[in-house]
Amino acid sequence: MKTNFIKLTEPTSNIVEVFNRWENDPALIPLTRPNQNQSEMERREEMSLEDLIKRIEEHHIYLIYLNDQLIGEMNYVVDPNYLYKKEPGTAWIGITIGQSEGRGKGIGYLAIQYMEEQIKKQGLKRIELGVFEFNKQAQKLYQKLGYKEIGRIEKFTYWQGKMWTDIRMEKYL
Template structure:
């Protein structure tokens, strides 16, 4: 199996369709976005080609392919306002392995390493990310890659009938 990472340069309706499928997958929603209530968890969003194009103005977006099949997306944004530690020159990472075929095969590990190289090439020295406390698989991945916990935000997201903490992690490059 070959994993390939491609920077999104020109969004297409096919890419938007796949991203919308992942964005609205009930199994992925609790992992990819904070929700304050059950109704937020049940909400479905539709991303348009225009929305994705606008997002590309401040996000660096990369598509993840496994043997030529689009299986995930990762991105970073520089110095967003929601950083836990407001340190200039920080990239905030996000990753979604949308297709089950891409999980448990080291794709996430390789993807984060690739994204770290892109961040480093841009001259940034620090990465921050958030992971929900119930997502232990992602926590283990980030720890394995050298990310350290720097703080927690209690009652950050709702899932399975209760509120959960967001664990903030960082890595210096």
């Protein structure tokens, strides 16, 4: 099993197609984006190549490959307005393992460690993230990597007929 990470600098229509597939995968939607109700969960979101080109102006995006197959992406943005703790020099991170064959193999752990190193190289000292309260697997991963809970935003996202909390976590590098 060979895992590698490549910074996305030149988006292609093939990458956009894969990202759109993951963004609209019913199994991933509740894990990757907040929704206010069932109809929001069912809406399709389509990114264009131009959208992705614009996104990399602010976000540092890394592609995750397993044996030369694109299986996920991770990204960070610096000091976004949705930080729970408004501390300058903070990277907000996100990760999606879009292909099922990439899940449960420790790839998320390796990927976040890699991204933390990239964030450190940028001179940033703090990382913040949000994880939905029902996503126990991700919570365990972040705790294992040293992230600590700093707050909760109640009734943040809808899933399985009810509203759930967003747990905000941080790590100092």
